[in-house]
Amino acid sequence: MKGTDASARxxxxxxxxxxxxxxxxxxxxxxxxxxxxxxxALVIHHFGSKAGLRAECDDEVLRIVREARTTTLTRGDPTSLLSALASIEEYVPVVGYVVHALLAGGDLAARLFDRMVEDAQAYLREGVAEGRLRRSRDEAARAQYLGYVGIGALLVHLRRHPPVDGDLAGALQAYYRTFALPALELYTQGLLADSTLLDAYVRRMQPADGGTPVQE
Structure with missing residues (x-):
């Protein structure tokens, strides 16, 4: 009986x-x-309310995102990445959920995004430990920035190119076909040809006593 309840839930x-x-x-x-x-009545029995159902949906969406990102950044290879892009339909419900959550705004959306950033810090740290990612001077800020850039770019794309007849899978395929290459170039090779701007910024933010750079 417990197994049946769990599978129904x-x-x-x-x-x-x-x-x-x-x-x-x-x-x-x-x-x-x-x-x-x-x-x-059975939905209420399992989740108590719509808010309770959404909270459990949040947990599952975060689990799926965390697992996919961790696999790609720490244990994946080029073949698994390309396979994931080719089977983007599997992630359509999750992407649609995140998009609607963030467009709805409010405290629930803020908490979902904050939890996504916390998860990102964890799998980025794992990627650094595995030697697949470079270290950052501010790991928390990097994770937050990547969240803003990644999700923000997708939201802008979907606003400019709404899914036709609800075909979110097609819209996502178009997004990745357009932006996967420049994104991978930027994350792999960088944008600036030298470190002049970074060096100047670090010097400007470094306290005179040589301690930790201040955060503004």
Missing amino acids: ARIRDIAIRQFGREGFDASLRAIAAAAGVSP
């Missing part, structure tokens, strides 16, 4: 992620229950 959660990813967070518990083939 997971199925409802996964359906909810897809529904929220397609329709946003106005999707009703009744609609989610219908899509999952269960009663609204």
Whole structure:
């Protein structure tokens, strides 16, 4: 019985992620229950409320993102990265969920983003330890910046090129076809030809006593 309850709970959660990813967070518990083939009462039984369901969806979305990023940055190889890009459809519900969450704004969106940044710090540290990533003078700020850049770029793209007939998979394929190369170039080779600007900034921010650079 416990196994049945657990599998039903997971199925409802996964359906909810897809529904929220397609329709946003106005999707009703009744609609989610219908899509999952269960009663609204069973949804309430498992999650208590719509807020409880969304909290569990957040946890699962973060788990999927963390696992995918960790695999790519610490244990992946070029073949696995290209395979992941080719099978982007698998991540459509998760991307749709994150996009709708951030567009909705508010405290829930802020908490989701903050948790994504915390996870990013962890897998970036692992990447540094594995020798796949360079160290940063400010690991926390780097993780936050990468979150802003990565998610922000995707949101702008989807605003400028909305999915046609709800085809988020096609929109994501177009995004990665356009930007995967310049992103990989920047992250692999960098942009500036020398360290003049970085050196000047570090000198400007370095205290006279040689301690830790101040943060403004």
